Amino acid sequence: MVQYLIRLDDLCPTNNLTKWQRFFNLFDDFGIKPIIAVIPYNVDPKLLKCGNYNPNYWQLVRELQRKGYTIGMHGYEHLYQSTNSGLLRMNNRSEFAGLPLIAQEAKIKHASEIFKQEGVITSCFIAPAHTFDINTLIALKKYSYIKTISDGLLNMPYKRFGFNWIPAQLSEVAEKKANTWTFNYHPETCTDREFYNLEKFIVKYYKHFVSTDALVFKEYTWYDSIKEQAIIYRRLLRDKLKFAAALLKF
Ligand SMILES: [Zn+2]
Numbered sequence: 676m677v678q679y680l681i682r683l684d685d686l687c688p689t690n691n692l693t694k695w696q697r698f699f700n701l702f703d704d705f706g707i708k709p710i711i712a713v714i715p716y717n718v719d720p721k722l723l724k725c726g727n728y729n730p731n732y733w734q735l736v737r738e739l740q741r742k743g744y745t746i747g748m749h750g751y752e753h754l755y756q757s758t759n760s761g762l763l764r765m766n767n768r769s770e771f772a773g774l775p776l777i778a779q780e781a782k783i784k785h786a787s788e789i790f791k792q793e794g795v796i797t798s799c800f801i802a803p804a805h806t807f808d809i810n811t812l813i814a815l816k817k818y819s820y821i822k823t824i825s826d827g828l829l830n831m832p833y834k835r836f837g838f839n840w841i842p843a844q845l846s847e848v849a850e851k852k853a854n855t856w857t858f859n860y861h862p863e864t865c866t867d868r869e870f871y872n873l874e875k876f877i878v879k880y881y882k883h884f885v886s887t888d889a890l891v892f893k894e895y896t897w898y899d900s901i902k903e904q905a906i907i908y909r910r911l912l913r914d915k916l917k918f919a920a921a922l923l924k925f
Pocket residue numbers: 684685712749753803804
């Protein structure tokens with residue numbers, strides 16, 4: 676059996692909402708409940724430039740929550756402060772990884788307070804750039820009610836470090852035969868071609884899309900750990916080779 680989930684990153688008060696609305700319409704037409712990565716206090720200059728300030732931002736977030744979408748805490752300010760690649764080693768930039776516990780606790784505490792004040796329940800954590808470390812998890816346990824992490828590279832949901840993990844492996848739709856796959860889109864930068872491919876895929880496979888509360892989480896074993904490390908090192912090697920090839924061309 677194959678299960679698909681879909682995650683949209685970077686909802687903030689200065690989005691280009693036309694770009695987002697086409698995703699929402701598509702999901703609602705097919706009864707798909709996505710995960711939305713909501714930034715509680717965006718200061719990321721790139722995202723500040725996407726569109727006009729939306730005074731009804733939190734109203735929109737509450738509306739998405741009412742529709743049954745999963746609302747995720749997408750960091751606090753979405754501002755990268757370290758070059759640490761964290762547990763998953765996917766990117767060399769982070770709002771959390773490598774920062775002292777006290778600094779990470781302050782971010783999670785402020786983020787939790789904002790969501791609470793706005794009447795929004797965040798059931799999962801989504802680290803900007805997929806970068807976070809053990810201290811982020813400690814801070815989440817102390818200052819939030821979050822029990823789920825939307826990240827990881829394995830092909831099924833699992834339990835680890837006291838959290839439920841929903842792996843987020845792919846940036847675009849792909850046909851799979853089995854297991855659980857999250858497609859991670861960024862509406863602000865998604866091209867028309869990518870969106871068209873997503874539409875086509877959903878028309879064909881909408882029945883395989885599940886919401887986060889339909890998932891079953893298995894225990895993480897030593898074998899999973901070896902598999903995950905192998906995936907991490909394969910990705911790192913691939914990136915190094917790509918970099919070397921680019922240098923040779925240059
Ligand atoms: Zn982001």
